[in-house]
Amino acid sequence: MLQTNPSTSPPPLVSLSAAGVRRKGRWLVRGVDFSIARGEIVTLIGPNGSGKSTTAKMAIGVTRPDEGHVTRIPSLRVGYVPQKLAIDWTMPLTVDRLMTLTQPLRGRDIDAALEATGIRHLARAEVQHLSGGEFQRALLARAIARKPDLLVLDEPVQGVDFAGEIALYDLIKTIRNTTGCGILLISHDLHVVMAETDTVICLNGHVCCRGTPEAVSRSPEYLRLFGARAGQTLAFYSHHHDHTHLPDGRVLHSDGTVTDHCHPDDGHHHEDSLPVGRAGPMRIVHAHGPNCGCGDHGDEKPEGNPGTLQERGDA
Ligand SMILES: Nc1ncnc2c1ncn2[C@@H]1O[C@H](COP(=O)(O)OP(=O)(O)OP(=O)(O)O)[C@@H](O)[C@H]1O
Numbered sequence: 001m002l003q004t005n006p007s008t009s010p011p012p013l014v015s016l017s018a019a020g021v022r023r024k025g026r027w028l029v030r031g032v033d034f035s036i037a038r039g040e041i042v043t044l045i046g047p048n049g050s051g052k053s054t055t056a057k058m059a060i061g062v063t064r065p066d067e068g069h070v071t072r073i074p075s076l077r078v079g080y081v082p083q084k085l086a087i088d089w090t091m092p093l094t095v096d097r098l099m100t101l102t103q104p105l106r107g108r109d110i111d112a113a114l115e116a117t118g119i120r121h122l123a124r125a126e127v128q129h130l131s132g133g134e135f136q137r138a139l140l141a142r143a144i145a146r147k148p149d150l151l152v153l154d155e156p157v158q159g160v161d162f163a164g165e166i167a168l169y170d171l172i173k174t175i176r177n178t179t180g181c182g183i184l185l186i187s188h189d190l191h192v193v194m195a196e197t198d199t200v201i202c203l204n205g206h207v208c209c210r211g212t213p214e215a216v217s218r219s220p221e222y223l224r225l226f227g228a229r230a231g232q233t234l235a236f237y238s239h240h241h242d243h244t245h246l247p248d249g250r251v252l253h254s255d256g257t258v259t260d261h262c263h264p265d266d267g268h269h270h271e272d273s274l275p276v277g278r279a280g281p282m283r284i285v286h287a288h289g290p291n292c293g294c295g296d297h298g299d300e301k302p303e304g305n306p307g308t309l310q311e312r313g314d315a
Contacts, residue, residue: 012037013076013150013182014059019068021054028054031206032068034199036150036182041172043185043193043213046203052186053083055203056152059184076150079143081136083154083186089128095138096123105145113145116178117171132159136168144175151175154186166234169194195235 012035020030029051036042036059044052057063058070060078087093093101099110114120117137122130130138136156143151156172157165173196176183187193193200193213202208213235244252252258 010038011073014070014072016055016059016065017069017071019055019058019065019070021051021058021063022066027205029058029203029205030067032058032203033207034201034210036184038149038182039176039180040199041176041183041185041194041197043187043197043200044203045187045190045193045200046208047190048188050203051205052188052203053154056154056184056186060150060152073149077146077148079146079148079151079181081139081143081151081153081156083158085139087127093127094123095119095125095127095130095141098127098138099142099145101142103146109145109147110141113141116144116175117141133161133164133168136160137171140168140171140175144179147179148181150182150184152184152186155188156185157187169196169234172196192234197235 015035016032019032021028022030032051032055034042044055046052054063058065060076060080061070061072062080064070095114096110099105099113110123111120114123117140119134119137119141122134122138125134127135127138136159140153140156143153151172153172157168160168172183172185172194175181176196185194185197190202195213197213199210200213201210242254246252246258250258
């Protein structure tokens, strides 16, 4: 059997270790651990405000961690598709102009990126007239034209219907396969993720759980429900949390009690198995979280470190 020698395998593109961001006396996210290797797809899921964008910005160096560490390979090239773009929609803007808005690009790289994303015919189209799916492709084209090592896509299927979602995920998979870049995807859908995802990380101010969607996407029940094509592209990420973070920061436990913080063993140290699919059970591994009370988070640093723009793509 072929074995990988850990000492010769390349270092991950980016690696977060017990990383957290604090603003105005509040931890936005804390205790985040994960890494992304070349060719790997990591999907961050979590409800609104759970710290997904903050975590992604930490990963690419736009936001500096207030505790823990983030390491990136030297001169990492990042292609970042943010959730929102500050575009003046009253000004006419064509797709090819969008491509070079913040950075010059060679014409052939623009053409290749538009071709790869299937919108070359829209190069002269005005951005405000694009459909949701076309607009997301234009943003993807803009990101891949810079030939990134790491592609960070914040809600890439927003405003896109179900068929468009499958097509976009297929495109992202093709980009990964042809360029070998690492991909960090962000989604607020707690249950459906791209099937090619290697690791799903569920955030709720901390890493609530993590696992692989692979087993689920192969399960006969799932394929019956969504069909074989969707099964190749989308996967249910079924998981359960044994506690809920209330809006005021307190924690509701499965036994109905409410505490100011998580309990030390609130799902943070267990490994659960879900009985799904032929590929065997999906592992759910809990990690440490903010205020989880385990006493293993190190010292808090003062809040308010300014964000940095180091090693940043075209945010
Ligand atoms: N610079 C900041 N200062 C203070 N609070 C912030 C700052 N940036 C983000 N927040 C808060 O941190 C929390 C996490 O925000 P973040 O954008 O990371 O969440 P998210 O999971 O990406 O949310 P969504 O799904 O709604 O996009 C939110 O409550 C947000 O209001």
